[in-house]
Amino acid sequence: MESSGILDAETKVHETPGAHKDELRLWLRLLTCTTLIEGEVRRRLRERFDVTLPRFDLMAQLDRAEEGMTLGELSRRMMVTNGNVTGLAERLVAEGLVARRQSASDRRSHMVRLTDKGRRQFRKMAEEHESWIADLFSGLSQKDVESLLTLLGKAKASTRKSMVAAE
Amino acid sequence: MESSGILDAETKVHETPGAHKDELRLWLRLLTCTTLIEGEVRRRLRERFDVTLPRFDLMAQLDRAEEGMTLGELSRRMMVTNGNVTGLAERLVAEGLVARRQSASDRRSHMVRLTDKGRRQFRKMAEEHESWIADLFSGLSQKDVESLLTLLGKAKASTRKSMVAAE
DNA sequence: CGGAGATAGTTTAGGCTTAAAATATCGATC
């Protein structure tokens, strides 16, 4: 069954007239890598901890902020919409992993932070998570990793610049 | 970290926590890049063509296959579940962009392919799409693009290997 | 033939995600 090789999104990029075929291939490859890893992480989080990736991500943001942060800041950091964070936070509060309180100074604003239970649970998950990622990248040399960090940093800057310019 | 003692398979897997920060940073940066680009592409597809990214992706797969392909092959290539493709294809058929017919030789199997309208529409979108991607990566040199293609290819292989090994 | 297991696709239940509209509050200005 496996004789025909692996199929994925970037199989057979169409031969298009134009000078930008490599950029398109790069985008597809980037997407493939991310999708592969994300799927694997999602699967392991569910199996090992019965938690979803978005919930893990939200907790990861809060773990870095002792005092917690507002829902708006959370949504900016997670790069998702406000409405999305509203729902996610709601479920995590219901599970007792996140606490929420209205800001005293600005009654529109709501702070969320990890509960003790949430922090304990997150730390445990984060430790394994880190080793999964290391494992998934274990075929790369330290130099590869550093090069990728640099180049992706450049790609990120390029993307942001192009997005602002198109505004 | 790089001790002078003997390292075996166990040692490598169970290195001290915190030894893999670069890999973790790499994963987060990869995710950020993808999320940024994906969001931008999604936004432009909606604005310019009133189409969603998943529908565009499905049509992109079909555009490469003159004869169409089965729903199963589509789901493997798109790296999404079967059920997902069922729904997506359903909506595209309803829009008249995709045609679907039962395979003669295997009655479980269903082929989908682009209609003429679907192909025309996709080609128009794909042309602009390619220029968006080129634009988003315009801050990278040709050499950067090639390096990224190589390194991400390596990352992809590493990930797949690690995923199979953990099976 | 006839069953056992594999394969193709659908359905279901639940969660994630977005864009856009709505609500509430703030801060500044008149």
Add this chain to the structure above:
DNA sequence: GATCGATATTTTAAGCCTAAACTATCTCCG
């Protein structure tokens, strides 16, 4: 102090996505 635009969050409607259970069909092998 009333009003107006900005900000923080929620709500809504629609679509995306997954895992798991299910149906239908195929293939193999006795």
